[in-house]
Amino acid sequence: MKKLLNLMCLFAILCSQAVALPKHQVTEWEEDIDFYVEQVKTKHIKPFHTLSEKEFDQRIATLKAELDILSEVQIETRLMGITSSLSDGHSNYFMMSGPHRHFPLRFKYFGDELRIIAAAEDYEHLLGSELVSINGVPTSDLYERLKHYLSGVDNEFSEKVSFEFHLTLAKLLTGLGIAADGEEAEFVTRSGSSLSTHHIEPISMELFGQIEPPYQARRPALAMKDIAMPGIQLDIVNETTAYFRFRHYPDLEDVLDNCTALQSKLESSNARHLIIDFRGNGGGNFYTGLAFSSCLLPLKQFDWLTGAVLLTDGHTFSAAMSNVVQFKQLFNATVIGEPTGGDPNTFSESYRFELPNSKRKLSLSIRYYPFLEKPTEAVYPEELVTQSWAEYEEGLDIVLMRALEYF
Structure with a gap:
């Protein structure tokens, strides 16, 4: 029964987000995507070192063909995923360059446990709790779904760091059909052996930026x-x-x-x-x-x-x-x-640009520095x-x- 309810919830979220854009916005996004493709192919030092150019072109063509049935958030999420597929940490689609909000929590991995290390005042009682799920999607599944869209990723270690942050980005969860745009989400957490459920609304970036972990390194004592x-x-x-x-x-x-x-x-x-x-x-x-x-x-x-x-x-x-x-x-x-x-042997340095209509910001790698003779990530x-x-x-x-x- 619970599984059925989760599926029904997911279906409702997906339907609620698929709001067709006005024709003029579709045209503007077509222009932005064409500009994006031109930048990738002419500015990146070697754009198709992992993703083939054929696969890149196919994903772009599919996105453009579906523009009239996608919401703006879904379009952005697709572009974020395509850019992530270029597979270097200096080629990124910055979803936060447009309007966005965050869930008022900060996360950090300790082994396989993703714990809440900072929270807005209303949720400080969750500090130290382990995240179990968001809207019925278990943490491990959230990781598998988000990892194909994350920015700033060179290897498995920066992938974890990026996930810890991007899990708070309500806009990305909306684009992936995990959360409804601007609405509260159901967070299930574990403290000891006890599970608890919380309905949490996203907040502005300004307020999110004020949330700091209360845990400070006290030993060894330092006087910086x-x-x-x-x-x-x-x-x-x-x-x-x-x-x-x-x-x-x-x-x-x-x-x-x-x-x-x-x-x-x-x-x-x-x-x-x-x-x-x-x-x-x-x-x-x-x-x-x-x-x-x-x-x-x-x-x-x-x-x-x-x-x-x-x-x-x-x-x-x-x-x-x-x-x-x-x-x-x-x-x-x-x-x-x-x-x-x-990664000491990957593409680096950033060429930054913005899309002409939406003004969304991106970066592309323009250098390659092999810092270590032996390949390592x-x-x-x-x-x-x-x-x-x-x-x-x-x-x-x-x-x-x-x-x-x-x-």
């Missing part, structure tokens, strides 16, 4: 300080280890202008060891990262024979992943943590350290703890 390089902070841990938290890329000029001051700060300390933390860093200008490395390399106080330690996770992508590869060599470094979300750590839910909830940064023990 700004170094006039926005996105990079420093703490001298245990008086002997310079720990840099490298979350975002500053402007190249910020690194160049403040290098001397940073060198003076380090030289006046007793730091002999070096940790650079690239966890959570989605990339930027890797030349800025190289400038940062050139600021540290002249310092004779560090034990360069033992080398530095680099920390990575599934969020470490694009330039951050590239700098990890480079820093391994420059700093004789050991990587600790989880595999990077970026990620930078794998020498020491794999993953955080459990219990450690995360308690505020234990076990990856950093292991890095400090390394010395």
